[in-house]
Amino acid sequence: MTPSANAEEELAPSQDMESSKKLLENGAQEQVVPSTSDNTSASRGKAKAANGAQQKGKPAEASKDGTPSGKELKEKAKAEKAARRAQQKGASQASKASQPSAAGTVPTPKIQHKRTGSATGGTQKPIPFRPAQAHTIPIPEEPKKENKNVALFDHLYGNPRRTTVAGASKDVHPAVLALGLQMRNYVICGSSARCVATMLAFKRVIEAYITPPQNSLPRHLTTHLSSQIDYLVSCRPLSISMGNAIRWLKVKISEVDVSTEESKAKTDLCDAIDSFITEKITVADQVIARRGIEKIRDGDVILTYAKSSIVQQILVEAFRQGRKFKVIIVDSRPLFEGKNLARALTDLGLEVQYSLTHGISHVIKDATKVFLGAHAMMSNGRLYSRVGTALVAMTAKEADVPVIVCCESIKYTERVALDSFVHNEVAPPEELIIQGETSSPLSKWLDVPNLQLLNLMYDLTPAEYISMVIDESGYLPPSSVPFMQRLSLNT
Numbered sequence: 001m002t003p004s005a006n007a008e009e010e011l012a013p014s015q016d017m018e019s020s021k022k023l024l025e026n027g028a029q030e031q032v033v034p035s036t037s038d039n040t041s042a043s044r045g046k047a048k049a050a051n052g053a054q055q056k057g058k059p060a061e062a063s064k065d066g067t068p069s070g071k072e073l074k075e076k077a078k079a080e081k082a083a084r085r086a087q088q089k090g091a092s093q094a095s096k097a098s099q100p101s102a103a104g105t106v107p108t109p110k111i112q113h114k115r116t117g118s119a120t121g122g123t124q125k126p127i128p129f130r131p132a133q134a135h136t137i138p139i140p141e142e143p144k145k146e147n148k149n150v151a152l153f154d155h156l157y158g159n160p161r162r163t164t165v166a167g168a169s170k171d172v173h174p175a176v177l178a179l180g181l182q183m184r185n186y187v188i189c190g191s192s193a194r195c196v197a198t199m200l201a202f203k204r205v206i207e208a209y210i211t212p213p214q215n216s217l218p219r220h221l222t223t224h225l226s227s228q229i230d231y232l233v234s235c236r237p238l239s240i241s242m243g244n245a246i247r248w249l250k251v252k253i254s255e256v257d258v259s260t261e262e263s264k265a266k267t268d269l270c271d272a273i274d275s276f277i278t279e280k281i282t283v284a285d286q287v288i289a290r291r292g293i294e295k296i297r298d299g300d301v302i303l304t305y306a307k308s309s310i311v312q313q314i315l316v317e318a319f320r321q322g323r324k325f326k327v328i329i330v331d332s333r334p335l336f337e338g339k340n341l342a343r344a345l346t347d348l349g350l351e352v353q354y355s356l357t358h359g360i361s362h363v364i365k366d367a368t369k370v371f372l373g374a375h376a377m378m379s380n381g382r383l384y385s386r387v388g389t390a391l392v393a394m395t396a397k398e399a400d401v402p403v404i405v406c407c408e409s410i411k412y413t414e415r416v417a418l419d420s421f422v423h424n425e426v427a428p429p430e431e432l433i434i435q436g437e438t439s440s441p442l443s444k445w446l447d448v449p450n451l452q453l454l455n456l457m458y459d460l461t462p463a464e465y466i467s468m469v470i471d472e473s474g475y476l477p478p479s480s481v482p483f484m485q486r487l488s489l490n491t
Contacts, residue, residue, distance in 0.1 A: 149452070153454065159234065161235060162234045164181075169227045169231065172228055172231045173208060176201050176202075180232050183232070186335060190307070191374075194239050194242055200273075202225065203274075218253055218258060245410065252272050280410045288407075288472060291470050292310075293314060295470075299325065299368075300323075303327075303392070303396070304327065304328070305329075305331075306386045306388070307341040307373075310406045311371045315327060316344075326351045327350055328352075328367055357391060370401055370404065373407075374407035376415075377478075379416050380416045380417070380463065381481050382460050382478070386457070386459075387420075387456045397465045403466050403468075404469075405470070405478075406471075412485035418460075433445070473487075
């Protein structure tokens with residue numbers, strides 16, 4: 001072998017070593033380059049897995065001259081790559097630990113990708129800082145108003161009484177507007193007086209009524225009266241006699257023949273109203289007065305409560321007929337109706353004694369008979385009248401003094417009442433306050449906590465406290481009131 005040949009053989013191993021180093025460096029560079037996308041890295045991993053699977057069946061072959069094989073070079077490159085990654089990770093953790101965290105910042109959470117499963121640190125915006133608002137003076141809340149209604153009678157309050165004509169329907173007649181305010185202010189007081197005034201006002205409504213086109217009087221007039229009635233109810237609840245009179249009038253309107261001329265139908269209705277007032281109230285009061293006078297003897301002491309128009313008529317007619325008797329008037333707040341009766345009787349020359357309800361137990365000792373008026377007579381024979389009537393009747397019963405009730409049949413009702421709680425009328429509580437007296441504890445009762453005022457208008461007198469009822473048909477016991485009520489409806 002020539003020297004040149006030996007030199008070539010000695011250079012061959014050195015060339016193989018240099019080529020293997022180049023391969024190793026190229027492989028390491030390929031491993032260090034990061035994948036551009038998740039899909040590319042996944043495809044390369046699949047390819048490497050396929051190549052590895054192919055190489056599993058082949059035994060590792062080392063070069064004959066002792067140089068490392070390609071597999072060994074790849075494993076070595078992987079090991080070096082893993083070592084570099086571990087070193088970089090440790091350096092980054094150390095730098096994070098050395099830097100102080102800013103106050104008020106929130107660490108960025110790692111976002112888990114659903115497809116690749118890799119965890120990456122997402123960047124999150126810091127929570128916006130809201131500057132403190134300027135200091136404002138808080139508006140004080142209005143104190144909650146106390147409910148001044150008495151709970152036991154809460155179902156009777158309803159809407160407050162109307163004080164003006166503001167807000168009334170345009171269909172309400174001026175006569176009805178004036179009547180409502182007069183009843184609300186007690187200018188017209190008493191069941192009979194309110195009934196007569198209502199029928200006279202409805203008479204004027206009918207006289208001014210004109211039937212609209214495409215309507216008939218019997219159908220439309222009833223609707224027209226409903227707006228008048230609603231206004232009266234808003235001023236003050238209707239009395240029993242008013243309710244009976246309104247039902248009678250509606251029946252009369254429904255009986256009008258459609259073919260009747262409007263002017264004649266209106267005239268007939270107005271005449272019927274006049275006849276109703278005459279028969280049911282005027283003549284009935286005269287008959288009751290004559291029968292009541294028969295019960296008054298010379299030397300009697302007649303006790304009455306508040307003011308009743310029919311009782312006043314009896315006392316006046318008895319005095320004019322020459323009967324010698326004395327009158328005791330028991331009165332109560334807030335209306336003091338008995339004052340008007342006492343003034344009227346003293347003007348005639350009658351001997352009158354005036355007392356309030358707190359003196360009833362003393363004045364009843366001198367009384368020989370008790371005459372009472374009525375707001376209504378219930379179907380079970382009980383008397384529904386001005387509050388305080390039951391006290392007077394009970395005191396008279398205890399003193400063995402007969403109690404005589406004077407009542408027109410128009411005041412009979414089919415209702416059955418057992419107490420004064422279910423059905424009654426609650427008047428404004430301000431009426432109990434004495435006007436002009438500022439030192440009274442009731443003058444500022446709305447500002448006093450836990451203070452409530454109750455102003456009831458009526459009470460119920462049991463039938464056992466009543467000795468006799470006088471109406472236009474004669475004398476009858478309280479148990480006969482239901483029969484007379486059905487009889488009055490038929491007539």
